[in-house]
Amino acid sequence: MEPSHARPNLAISAYQALKRDIIRGHFGADEKLVMSRLKERYGTSTGPLREALSQLVADRLVVAISQRGYRVAPMSLAELNDIYDARAQLEGLILRLAIERGDDAWEASVLASAHRLAKITEVNTPDDLLDSWDQRHQAFHTAIASGCNSPHLLQVRDGLFHQVERYRHLWLQETVMSPAALDTKRQEHAALVDVIFERDVERAGQLMRDHLMTPVPIITRVLKARHIR
Amino acid sequence: MEPSHARPNLAISAYQALKRDIIRGHFGADEKLVMSRLKERYGTSTGPLREALSQLVADRLVVAISQRGYRVAPMSLAELNDIYDARAQLEGLILRLAIERGDDAWEASVLASAHRLAKITEVNTPDDLLDSWDQRHQAFHTAIASGCNSPHLLQVRDGLFHQVERYRHLWLQETVMSPAALDTKRQEHAALVDVIFERDVERAGQLMRDHLMTPVPIITRVLKARHIR
DNA sequence: TTTTGCAGAGACGACGATATTTTTAGCTGG
DNA sequence: CCAGCTAAAAATATCGTCGTCTCTGCAAAA
Numbered sequence: 001m002e003p004s005h006a007r008p009n010l011a012i013s014a015y016q017a018l019k020r021d022i023i024r025g026h027f028g029a030d031e032k033l034v035m036s037r038l039k040e041r042y043g044t045s046t047g048p049l050r051e052a053l054s055q056l057v058a059d060r061l062v063v064a065i066s067q068r069g070y071r072v073a074p075m076s077l078a079e080l081n082d083i084y085d086a087r088a089q090l091e092g093l094i095l096r097l098a099i100e101r102g103d104d105a106w107e108a109s110v111l112a113s114a115h116r117l118a119k120i121t122e123v124n125t126p127d128d129l130l131d132s133w134d135q136r137h138q139a140f141h142t143a144i145a146s147g148c149n150s151p152h153l154l155q156v157r158d159g160l161f162h163q164v165e166r167y168r169h170l171w172l173q174e175t176v177m178s179p180a181a182l183d184t185k186r187q188e189h190a191a192l193v194d195v196i197f198e199r200d201v202e203r204a205g206q207l208m209r210d211h212l213m214t215p216v217p218i219i220t221r222v223l224k225a226r227h228i229r
Numbered sequence: 230m231e232p233s234h235a236r237p238n239l240a241i242s243a244y245q246a247l248k249r250d251i252i253r254g255h256f257g258a259d260e261k262l263v264m265s266r267l268k269e270r271y272g273t274s275t276g277p278l279r280e281a282l283s284q285l286v287a288d289r290l291v292v293a294i295s296q297r298g299y300r301v302a303p304m305s306l307a308e309l310n311d312i313y314d315a316r317a318q319l320e321g322l323i324l325r326l327a328i329e330r331g332d333d334a335w336e337a338s339v340l341a342s343a344h345r346l347a348k349i350t351e352v353n354t355p356d357d358l359l360d361s362w363d364q365r366h367q368a369f370h371t372a373i374a375s376g377c378n379s380p381h382l383l384q385v386r387d388g389l390f391h392q393v394e395r396y397r398h399l400w401l402q403e404t405v406m407s408p409a410a411l412d413t414k415r416q417e418h419a420a421l422v423d424v425i426f427e428r429d430v431e432r433a434g435q436l437m438r439d440h441l442m443t444p445v446p447i448i449t450r451v452l453k454a455r456h457i458r
Numbered sequence: 459t460t461t462t463g464c465a466g467a468g469a470c471g472a473c474g475a476t477a478t479t480t481t482t483a484g485c486t487g488g
Numbered sequence: 489c490c491a492g493c494t495a496a497a498a499a500t501a502t503c504g505t506c507g508t509c510t511c512t513g514c515a516a517a518a
Binding site: 263264265275279295296297298 | 466467468469
Binding site: 011060 | 237279281284289296316322382385
C-alpha cells in the first residue's frame with residue numbers, strides 16, 4: 001500500500017508555487033496575475049493555473065474579478081492590524097482551552113519544542129539561523145496550540161496564519177537575529193512556558209497576546225515606507 | 230458606469246450550485262463526484278467544474294485525491310462534535326469582544342434584530358415559518374457578532390458556519406416549529422440579550438455556548454440513525 | 459493469489475468565442 | 489488652433505469546450 005499519494009498533479013504544484021511567490025513578494029499586492037506570464041513562469045497551461053488560482057481565492061490571497069482575471073489581494077494597515085488582532089485573540093482562546101484540556105503528552109511536547117527552540121547553535125549563515133529559528137518558533141507555538149484538541153480550531157488558526165504570512169515575511173526580512181534579540185525572545189518564551197505550566201490562564205493569555213502583537217509596529221513601519229496605507 | 234458586474238462566470242455559479250447541493254444533501258457524504266454526472270447536472274464542461282471543486286476543497290466540503298477525482302467530504306460524529314465545540318468557543322470569544330468593543334449602533338442593531346426574530350407572525354406554511362425564522366435567527370446572531378469589529382474573526386466565523394451547514398441542515402429538517410418550541414427559543418434569546426446589555430461577559434459567554442450546542446444531541450441521533458459514526 | 463487487459467474517468471493542452479482594455483480617429487467647445 | 493472628450497476599432501486577455509493522453513479500477517484468466 002502506498003503510504004500517501006506522492007504524485008501531486010500540476011494544479012497542486014502550481015498552487016504551492018504561486019502561494020509561495022505571493023507570500024515572498026514576487027507578486028506584489030494588487031498586481032494583476034496575467035495568465036500568459038504565469039504560464040511561462042510555471043510551465044503549465046491555463047487549466048491547472050485556474051484551479052490553483054481558485055484555491056488561492058478561497059485562501060484570500062488572490063481576488064477574482066469575473067471576466068477580468070485575477071489580482072493579488074491588496075494589503076493595508078487596516079488588514080495588518082485586524083489580522084494580527086484576530087490571531088492574538090484566537091491564540092489566546094486556544095491557549096486557554098489547551099491549558100484546560102491538555103494532557104501530559106501535550107506538556108511533554110511543549111517542553112520539548114521549547115527546548116529545541118532555545119538551543120539553536122549549529123548554524124552556518126545568518127540566513128540559516130533565521131530560517132531554522134523561525135521553523136522551530138512555529139513548531140513551538142503549534143505544539144502549544146495543539147493542546148486545545150480541536151482540529152477545527154487548529155484549522156482556523158492555520159488559515160489565519162497563511163493569510164498573515166505575507167505581512168510576516170516583511171517582518172522576517174527586517175529582523176536581525178542578534179544574540180541580544182535572540183535572548184530577549186528566549187526569555188519571552190520561557191516566561192510563557194512558565195505560566196502555562198502554572199496553569200495560569202489569565203496571565204498566559206495576556207502574555208500570548210502581547211507576544212503575538214510584537215511584530216506589528218515593525219511591519220507598520222515597513223508598510224508606511226512603501227506608501228501602503 | 231455599469232451598476233455592478235452582475236454576471237458571474239460559470240465557475241462561480243457552478244460553485245454556488247454545487248455547494249448548495251452538498252449542503253442540502255443531494256450529494257451525500259463520501260459520494261464520488263463524477264465529472265460526467267456533474268457536467269450534465271450543471272450544464273458546463275470540466276473546466277469551470279474543476280475550478281468550483283477546487284474552491285470547495287478549500288472550504289473543506291470536498292476532498293480531492295490526485296489522479297482520482299473528487300469526493301464529498303466525509304461526515305462523522307467526531308467532526309460534528311468538534312465543529313460545534315469550535316464554533317461555540319469562537320462565538321464566545323467574539324461575543325466577549327463585542328461586549329467590550331460594541332458601540333451604541335451595535336446595541337441598536339442587536340435590539341432590532343432580536344425584535345424581528347421575536348415577532349414572526351405573517352407566515353403561510355410551516356416551511357415558510359421555518360425558513361424565515363432561520364433567516365432572522367442567523368441575522369440576530371450575526372448582528373451580535375458584528376460588534377467585535379474584526380472582519381477577520383467574522384470571516385473565520387463564516388467559514389466554520391459554512392462547514393457546519395451540512396450538519397445544521399439535518400437539524401432543520403428534524404425541527405418542528407411548534408408554538409411551544411418557538412417560545413422556548415424566544416426566551417433563550419431574550420435572556421441572551423439581557424446579559425449582553427448588562428455587559429456580563431462571563432454569563433453571556435456561558436449562555437451563548439450552551440445555546441449553540443443545543444442542536445448537537447438531535448443531530449447525533451439523526452447521524453446514528455443513518456449509521457454514521 | 460497474482461497478472462493482464464479493457465473500459466472508464468481524470469488531467470492537461472490547444473483552439474475558438476466572448477469580454478475587456480487600449481489605441482486612435484473624429485468631434486466639440488473654448 | 490489646441491485641449492479635452494467621445495466613440496469606434498484594434499489588440500489583448502479571459503472564458504469555456506473539446507480532443508488526446510495517461511492513469512485508475514475492475515474483471516477475467518492463468
